[in-house]
Amino acid sequence: MKDKAVDNLASSQILLNNRHYTTSVHCSYYAVFEYMKYILANVSHNPISYEIQNLHSGESSHEYILDEIKNRISTSPRNLRNFCEGVRFLKSERVDADYKLRIFTESEGLSCKSKAEGLIANLKTYFGNI
């Protein structure tokens, strides 16, 4: 799953390089989502296997993953809030990119990838480079 997250970030960059800004947003968000799933399955304290994670389906599974990550992060409330807001914002961009008529600009696509990288860096800070 970690490799998938890394692949998604790489794919996002390839799409951006080829001016596919809207589709790059999908990859940027899923890089973060998959990295969170990887963390949950491999964290030392109270891990959740992929099998159990996958019992939650649909859009609510994304909030479930975020909730479980949030429950395991030890940081200031402000940092925690920033992280959750960042994930939810990126998720909302992905929903727009995948399901709505909205077309993303180059700067929006780049911004989403940058945010994804920042959120993954946060996860590495909170959980170590598992």
Added chain:
Amino acid sequence: MMKNQIENDLRSWLSFMSNKYCWLRSRFEYSEARGRWLVSFSPVDRILLSDAFNNEAIAFADKMNDEYGNQAPLFTDEEQLFGLTANAESIAKELVFYTETVMKYSSLLSSISFYPSAQTVSKMNTKCDLSQSYNLYAVAA
């Protein structure tokens, strides 16, 4: 329908929070492009110091997401994640209350003076903060 319901929830909570955290300023508006309400808090330097505010904001955002899913409002500090237009509405503590309170207690403070240190004054960069400090000394007196 859901847009109005979310708006009501937001107004109610933002007003409550502004009364509780007098330094808080919230700007919010509905984004047609995103199909969501967008909320930005300030100032960051006070937000950083208030674990209580951040915990309440986390709880409210969770509640909004549980209830409204992909329609839930998005939150940020000082428009870091997204920008708001000049049409965004602002909610902040009304300073009139503090002015009246200060006036009410000022007559009792004839022999009590408050001399904040330069460091304290530099942190109190709003009239609200300084008035609240005077209030605390009035209550102590």
